[in-house]
Structures are given as C-alpha cells and as structure tokens.
Amino acid sequence: MADTTTPSFTLACAGLEKSFSISHTPHQVLSSISLQVTKGEFIAVMGASGSGKSTLLHILGGLEPPDKGQVLLMGEDLYAMPEERRTAFRTQHAGFIFQSYNLIPTLTAAENVALPILLQATGRANRKNRQASSAAAFARAAELMEQLNLKGLQGHHPDNISGGEQQKIAIARALAPNPELVIADEPTGNLDWNASQEVMKLLSSLHQEQQRTIVMATHEAAAAAFAQTVFVMRDGRLLEKIQLTHENGADKARQHLLSQLAQLGL
C-alpha cells in the first residue's frame, strides 16, 4: 500500500474498493485503487464508459464514501470526518466541474458562482458580517466571471446560456472558494471541438499560472493530453500510468499519449 501520510500530496488514496448493487446484483466498480497527487499536478484519468472514472472522482472529492480504503485531502482523512465537517472541508479545498455543467437552474450565473462561498457562511455571524460576507461572495463571483470573460452573463439564468458558457460558469463556481484542488469529470463531454479546446486551455492555464492541482476524468485523448500524468482505467482498476511532457508542444504530447494508448489496445 502506498504511503498516504506524506503531507506533500494534495490528494492521496489507498486501497479504494467500491461496489454498487444493480438489480440486486453487486457490481465491483473500483478495486484496489491507490494513487497520489502532488500539489500543482495535473492528472487525467482515462478509460471507457463504465470503467469507474466518475466513481473514483466522486470518492476522491468526498461525494461518495468508499466501501474500503482511505482518502486524504490536504492530509486529512476525508471519510473520518462527520458529514457536516466533511462538506465544509471539501467545499473549501476541492471544486467540482461536471460534464453536464450542473448549474442550479433557478439561480443566475452570478449566484451560481457565489453559492459555494455563501454556503460556507454560518448562520451564527451577525447581520453586519453576513452582509459583508455576502458582498464579498458576489465580488469574488464578479471577479472570476470577468477573468473568464463571462461578465455580461452575470444576471442570466443557465437555461439561456450556451453549453460552453455554462461550463465556464461551472469552472468559475468551482474556483470560487479558491480551492487547491479542482476535480473535473468529463468537462468537455458535452462540448464541441472549439468549446472543448477553450475549456481545456482554461484548465491548463489554471494549472500553469495558478498552480492549481487538477484531477480530470475523460475519455478523450485530446483532453487528456493537457495533463502531466494520465492514469488508464479498465474494469475498476488502474491499468497504466503515462507521464506526458509538454516541452515539445501539445501535439507531441497528444501523439505520445495516443501511441501509448495504442500499445495498451485502447
């Protein structure tokens, strides 16, 4: 078992097991998963549909407890915490991006972005502090949306915004609490080529310019090629770990990844 106690890892897991019951029949989704993600690392998890990518990300992000194993986020055992504390902790340290954007349809774009910050506020603070934190949350949302060229969409509801823009709002929402870790589950799965490239460049810039740690699940080699490390999953197991270098450009990295995948028969 890997050493998961080293604090230099932003995220680490060891011995993860997970199964679901489908029509009263147990299905093993994850088996003996162990990995470490250092601070500022960009990793991608690749695999076919049903290989367990999303489940792994949900467990790593504190959304789904494993049957067995341990997950350390910023050195803290995530599933040893009570639910309320785990929720606050993961919201503070991890932001989620989903394939289907998953914006709250009844809130405006700005409110969606500000929501994680507002949810961190407790009801115990006095009115003045609440107003201050509320103002700060919306200021942060405005700042992020401006950075992502979404300024004009602040008052729009998600239903009236294009898919690419919705995903950028989802990224802004994930960044709102300023987390060290960003977990992206098929972030380009619903986007066309141009929008996919735009989103991936945005994630890449977050990694390179802001030193964010990014864990991304994808089945697209073009998207995975933006990562430093690619884990290949099959039938709930980590099949291969592929290191990518971007010193020779994105195309070279993508070609290298494709060749490695071809060798694995993928």
Add this chain to the structure above:
Amino acid sequence: MTRHSRTLLLKALRLPLRETLLLSLLVVFTTVALGSNLAQVALAQQATTHSQTAAAGRAQIDVQAIAGGGLNRNQMAAVIGSPLIADKSPLYEKSSFAIAATNPQASVPITLVGETGGAVALRPLTLAQGHLPISCQQAVISASLLPVLAAHQLKATSLLLPGSSGLFRVSVSGLVAMTQTGVSAPPGAVYLPTACLQKSFYLGLHTLLIAGRLVPGENFKATAAALMAKTGNGVVISSPRAGTAATAPYQIFGLITGASLLFGVMVTMATTALLLGRRRDVLETLTLSGVSRNALRLASLELATRFSGAGVITGAVLLIPVDSASGTPLLTALATILESAALVFLASTLTGTLASLPLQKSPLADRSEAQWRGAPWIGAAGILLTIAGLSAVKGGTASSQLPGAMAVLIGTTLAVAAVVPYLSHPRLESARWLTQLLALRSVWLRPRRTMMSLALVMISVSTTVAVTSLTASELAAATSWVHELFPGEAIVVSPVPEPLALASALQGASGVASTTSISLFTAATDGRLTPFMATSPSHFAPGLAVQPMAGSPPQSLALLSTPSTAVVPEQLAAANNWKKGQEVLAEGPNGKQIPLKVIGIVAHTFPGGAGQPSIIVSTATAQKLGAPPVFSDIAVRCATGSCISSSTRVAARYGWALFTQTQLTSAIQALVGEDMGKLAIAPIILLLATVIAIFAVNWNNAQDQRHDFSLLRTVGLTRSGLASLIWWQSVLVSGLGGILALGAGVLLSAVFIEVASTPALELPLAIPFSVLLPVLALALAAVGTALVPSQVLSRESISTALNRS
C-alpha cells in the same frame, strides 16, 4: 401503432413503482371519499328515523305522506287505499292548490279561486282577521283542516307541503271558511300565492296530501319503501314534530356528493397531469426519435387510463365494506361507484389528452422553464383585489362583507407572493436565508409545478373546509329546527291519562300562559257510541271547526262543558234518527253506560271525514265512560322561565314524564348524536385525503428536485441545510395553499349554503372552530410530511443522485 411498439412506449413512460403507488393512492382516496357519501346518506336515513321516533315520543309516528305532483288518479287511489297507512285522511285531492293574488306582499284583499262544477268563479274572501297579506312562506287553509291537523297532533301554525326540492314549510296565516257564499271550501284545501307555485312548488293537478299514521317498528323502512314504490313518484315521510330534519341531510349530502365529485375530478386531473409531466423528458425524446404524435397520444391515454383505473377499482373495493356497514342498498352503491368511476375515468382521459398535446409539440429547446413573467401582473391583480375587498368590507352591506374579507385575504396573498422574490434578493447573506431563498426561488421559478401543487392543496383543503362547515351548519340547523318546532313549549310525553287535570293544574302554575289538552278517541263504526272522540272545547275556534246544520244558538262547542252532552255528525244522526236535544245511551269500553244529550249536529268530524260515525264529547264525559285514551298529551306554553320548574312539579305530582324544550332537544340529539357523529365521516376521510395529498405534493416536489439537491450538496450544502431547504419549500407551498384554500373553502361553504337554503330549509353559515382542523392538519402535514423527503433525500448518496438524475 403495433402492439409491440405500444408496449415499448408504455414501458418508456412507466414511472417507478413507488411513485406510481403514491399517485394511485390519491385516486384511491378520492374514490373512497366519493363513495362514502353513500354511507352518509344511509346514515342520514337512520338518523331521520331516530329523530322521528324520538320526537314523536310514542310508538307511532305522525306521518304526512305526501306524494309529489304529477300523480295520476290511479296512483292517488293507490296511496289512499294503501293498507300501509293505518289511519289516513285525504286532505285534498282536487285539482288545484292555487290562490290568485296580484301582489302577495301587499296588504290587499285576497281573491280565491274556487271550483264550482268546472266553472271557475272568483270571489272576494272575507276573513275573520280582515285583509290578510301573505307571502311565499304563508298560506291560508280551509277551516276544515284545523280539526284534522289537531287530531293528528300536527301543528296548526305551520304545514309541510311538497315542493320541487323537497318539503316546503308554510306558516298558516288564516283560515278560510268559504270561498263562495254558501259553498264550503274544499276539505283540506291549502291556498298559496300563485307566484310561489312557480317558484317552489310543483303542486298542480292531482296533487295529493295525506295525513295519516304509519306504524314504524321494524317494518318502517320497508313500509315507506313500499309506499314510495306504489306511488312511483316518491313519498316524503315526515313527522311534523321531528321537524324537517328528514329533508335536510339529503340536500346537504347531495351537495357534499357534488363537492366530492368535483374534488375527485380535480385530483384525478392533477395527478394525471403530474404523472405525464414527470415523463415529459421521455415524451420529448420519443418525439425526437421519430415516434408519431398519434402513437404518443394513444400511449399517454392508455397510461392515464391504467393509472386511474387501478385507483378507481381499488377504491371501489375499499368501499364495499363501508357501504355494507352503512346499509346502503347494493345496487345503489354499485351504481354510484360506477358513476364515480366513470367521472374519474373521464377526467383522467381528458387530462391525458390535454397534457399530451403540448408535450408532443414541444422540442427539446422548449424545456427551459423561464422566470415567471406574469409575476408583476399577478401582483397588480392582488393589489386591486385587496383594494376592492377593503372597499366592500368598509362600505358594503352585511352580505358583501364576507366576500370582501375573502378578497382582501386572497389579494394580499397574491400581492405579497408576487413581490417577495424581488424583495428577498438583498437578503442573500447567510446560510439560513440562503436556504429560504433557494426554497423560494425553487417555488417561484417552477410555476407549473408550484401551481399544480397549490391546486392539489387548495382542492383538498378547501373541500375539507367546506364539508366541515356544511356538517356544522347541518348540526346547527338541526338544533334550530327543534327550537323552532317547539317554541316555548314543554312537552309532556304519554301516558297522560288525565290531560284535563294536568292542564288545569298547570294552568294555575306560575308562568304558564296557556295549556292545551289534547285527547283523541276513535269513533266506532258500527253505530255504537263507544269509544268516543273527546276533545277540549278550547281547542277549536268557535264557529269554524263545527258547523251547525240546523237549530238555534248556542252553537259553540263550549256547550260540551256541560256534563253528559255530545255533538254528533249529521250522517250518524240521520242514520239513527237522532234530533238535537234528544238523549241517547252511550256505552264505554268497560260496559259502563251513561245517557248523553245531543246538543249539536255537525257537518264534519274527524277521523273518517264528514258524515262518518264519530262523536265528540268532553274529556270529563269520556272519563265517566271509562274510555281509555288512545293517545293524550298536553302542550304547555310558558310565559316565563319559571314555567318549566312549575310544570316539572306538577308532572312529578302526577308521575308523568315531562320534557322541557332543552331536554327534548338534548334527547333528540342524543338519539341521533351517534349517527350525526358518523356523518363526520366525510370530513374525516377528506382530511385524511388532504394529508395524503400534501404528503404526495411534498414528496413529488422533492423527488422532482433530486438533481438540484445533489448539485447543491456538491457545492457545499450540508444535510441539515438540505433538510431545511425542503422544509421551507413545503411551508411555502402548503402555507400559501392553505391560506388560499381557507378563503376558498369559506366562500365555497357560503355558496353551498346559499344554494341549499330554501324558505323551508334555512341553513345558517356556521364557521365553527372545527374548520380550523383542516388548517391545523395541513400545518402538521406540511411539517410532518416534509420531514420524510428531507430525511430520505439528505441521506442519499450524492453520487448516486447525480448519476440517477
């Protein structure tokens, strides 16, 4: 559409078992609520029988068997000749009840329509009281009716007559001796203003009014049913002393049935729409996949039919023991259940059609539910409604104040609901406010779901409120009827062997205004003079009830106060060749004989009608003969409250039972109380259905938002926060629905009662505290049922919810 494709479509549209069961429960309870009215009607019949028996206070029941209009001569003869009526007296079987009055409300001389050999003659009527104004609630009757009514213990001050909507009560404002000079009024004639005939009566040709007695016992219901079957046109059985309570439940339960049907139809429509709405995405996908609209329409209809059909069948099965326990006839129960099922089926089919049409035309791009643009308009309408309501309350009449108050309530609610979302935005500042705001947004920005939820809550609660109010009104009316029928009277219940002595004793008691001794002896039919008919001389108005045929004054029955005197009918005198002043020998039931002096010959006596053998003697004379009273009692009219205690002492001295008005009311209510309690089945069932409906609303609203909830938890909403959010949503929907429903329910009650009330049956608008019960149940249900989805969904795995969504 092939069978295979239809099966696939239905499979695609199928809801999860749990939700299907939940929605089906709504229809089940709706059907039960509908059918339970059968039980209520049966119970009302039992209550009526109890009421009659209790009020009559004796083994027999006074009966006014009244056949409705439109009887032919044969049917009339069937009723008159029916052996089911032990003691009958046709009051009227002529061709018209009508009275011509140019202005019923004006104080003008009344012109009566009389009949003379087919020719109609109009003659001015001179009444003893002078010119008598009568309205639709008043009548003048033939003087010959007075002894008939008295002999049957019927109140001479009011009559129950058959109307188009049941019995119609009129107060007697005068007596008519003659309609033409020298021609007696038809026996038993009742004269009413012509305008009233058009309004409330179908009295016309061949209307029959019979006063008689049915022996109730075990065969009472069968006897009444046989009589009804014989007339083929319905016979209303009513004891005048039991009041018109017999007619009230049927009218009220008719309304309850109507309200329940409306409730059932609305619930079915709402659930069907909800059902199809839950599969909107599937319908859209199928449309885009190339499935024809017609195939979708058929599939939607079949789905709705299966869903509602299963609920109706289940409800019908549940009803069988209910109807069986209440004694509802099987065929009647089956017919009503089928009727209910047909209505529910029709409603679901209609809704299925309507709901599927827009869905079939809807592209995926139309899935967004944009912010409700109508909010400003609703807010403005609410403000205008509030202003109008305030105006009605402030400056309006009493009748407009209640609707005005309701308008204020509803208008304020609408206005507040419309502006709250805008006002609340700056309050996005804390976790608690955040959950409240999120709940408000969810309710506000999902108008279709919210409106459907509100409709379901409003229908459930308002119907429950209205039914509760109607039940309370019925109880209040029952009490007031008893008071009205026994105004200031203390009733001494038989046996009263010495009514005259009691009358005399009570007459001298403190606070007693007057006493009336009523003793009735049937006349022999074999020419013998026993038993006799004895009566108090003061009971009949001099010169009216007994018409001297010949001889010189005095002609009053006051002569009967002379011991050993008698008045005999003309036919009996002629048959025996008796003359006025002649002494005849009378024999009592125990063989005791005394001589009686004939002091008058009368044209009409009772029972048996004019000319039949019967003799009127004084009570004292009857006692000399040792004639046992067939029935005796005494009515005491009190001038002051102390009369009751005085009467009680006298009654105690003679060992007689005496009921005060209050006691009688209590006795009646005690007897019918159990049944009246059963009558509360409707509100209770509706209340249960309301709680189920609210639970279903909360559950389905929460289920609809599982995806949103999982998202909120993903971005940091804790379990307790989610529970708070769901709870607030429930409070918003149920609270708003409850307030609106309370207002709508009160309005509905007022409308129902206004429609149900007739001059003969006035229901008070009773809004008792029990009306608050549905509201309290709503509040408890809103809180209680919100806990279930909040706990279930907050414990659900986020990942699972996201994947499932």
